[in-house]
Amino acid sequence: MKPVLQVSGLRKSYGSGDTAVHALRGVDLTVLPGEYVAIMGASGSGKSTLLNILGCLDAPTSGQYRLDGFAVSDLNESQLCLLRNRKIGFVFQSFNLLPRATALSNVELPLVYSGLRRKARRERALAALEMVGLAERAGHKPSELSGGQQQRVAVARALVTGPALVLADEPTGNLDHHSTHDLLAVFDRLHAQGRTIVVITHEDEVAARAERVVRVSDGRIVGDDRLVPA
Numbered sequence: 001m002k003p004v005l006q007v008s009g010l011r012k013s014y015g016s017g018d019t020a021v022h023a024l025r026g027v028d029l030t031v032l033p034g035e036y037v038a039i040m041g042a043s044g045s046g047k048s049t050l051l052n053i054l055g056c057l058d059a060p061t062s063g064q065y066r067l068d069g070f071a072v073s074d075l076n077e078s079q080l081c082l083l084r085n086r087k088i089g090f091v092f093q094s095f096n097l098l099p100r101a102t103a104l105s106n107v108e109l110p111l112v113y114s115g116l117r118r119k120a121r122r123e124r125a126l127a128a129l130e131m132v133g134l135a136e137r138a139g140h141k142p143s144e145l146s147g148g149q150q151q152r153v154a155v156a157r158a159l160v161t162g163p164a165l166v167l168a169d170e171p172t173g174n175l176d177h178h179s180t181h182d183l184l185a186v187f188d189r190l191h192a193q194g195r196t197i198v199v200i201t202h203e204d205e206v207a208a209r210a211e212r213v214v215r216v217s218d219g220r221i222v223g224d225d226r227l228v229p230a
Contacts, residue, residue, distance in 0.1 A: 002069060004164050004196045005054060006030045010063035012049050012219075023049040024060065025219035031165075036191040037198045038207035041216035048169075050216065051200045055167050056084045068164040085110060089158030091168035095150045097142045097157075103129060104138040107157045114161070128156035132186050148179025155186055159195075166190065168199045172206055184209050 010027040013020050023046050031037055041047035052058035053065060056072055065072040068087050075083060097106045108125040116124070129135045132152040142150050151171060158166055168187075172180040188209060191197055199206060207213050208227070215223035 001032055003030045003066070004033050004035075004068055005198075006064075006066045007053070008064050010050070010053065010065065011061045012046075012053065012058070013061045023219055024053075024063075027063070027216075027219070027221055029214065029221065029224075031196060031198060033164075033196055034191075034194045035196055035212060036187070036210045037212045037214060038210035039198065039200050039214045039216060040202060040207055042202070045216045046219040047200055047216045049219075051167070051169055054165075054198065055088055055090060056080050085113075086161055087164045089161065089163035089166045091151070091154050091158050091166065091171045093170040093173040095142070095147075095154045095174070097150055097153060099142050102139050102141055103134060103145065103153045103156075106142070106153055107160050110157060110161050124160055125156070128160040129153070131159060131190070132156045146179065147175055148182050151175060151179070151183055152186060155183070155190075159190075164196060166195055166197045168197065170201055171199065172201070172203060180205065 007027055007029050010024050012024040013022050015021055027050060039047050039050065049058070053060050056067070059073065067083065070083060072080070072083070104122065104125050107128050108121045111121040111124060126135060126138060129138055132155050134149060134152050134156065137145060137149060145153065172183060175183060184206065187197060199210060201207055211227055213223070213225050213227060214221055
């Protein structure tokens with residue numbers, strides 16, 4: 001089975017000489033199709049740096065990263081943009097929705113430059129909203145939605161391109177307990193459908209829903225525990 005993501009010997013340093021900060025110190029990680037992985041670590045552990053590299057938003061100082069079979073380090077900036085758009089669905093803590101656009105238009109946004117006709121874009125966006133249980137709110141703007149609903153719109157936007165990987169950065173950080181429960185239920189359903197999900201989190205409740213928990217400390221992976229049988 002070809003990995004969705006595979007990193008080996010990943011290192012990331014900022015600065016040089018005695019003042020250099022070594023954010024990652026030789027990380028090896030493989031995620032297979034359909035896995036649900038939580039990456040945990042304290043502030044300064046390196047998990048945010050790892051997230052940025054996995055999301056093709058930053059480049060490692062050394063090491064290799066393959067995303068769905070593509071050697072990321074071999075790609076130029078325009079190729080990286082295309083890879084991010086087609087292969088990764090991002091879910092951010094702060095939702096990052098356009099405030100004046102409807103839920104449907106926000107979800108449709110990643111498809112605008114795909115060459116799809118408007119009708120096809122709308123159909124796919126509605127299908128993604130249906131996946132997260134918000135099809136009936138398609139015409140509402142973010143200000144007319146609760147925080148939990150806004151985050152589910154963000155999940156629908158992440159899904160609309162059919163990405164190889166859903167990458168979520170502290171997705172419950174701005175949600176109350178009830179909204180967190182609803183969002184995690186969406187991730188459970190997506191996992192059951194075979195989606196590959198990597199969640200960066202510091203919350204035990206979130207990590208407990210994954211099938212693997214990878215722990216990062218001082219720029220290294222110090223634990224990789226499978227919570228459910230393979």
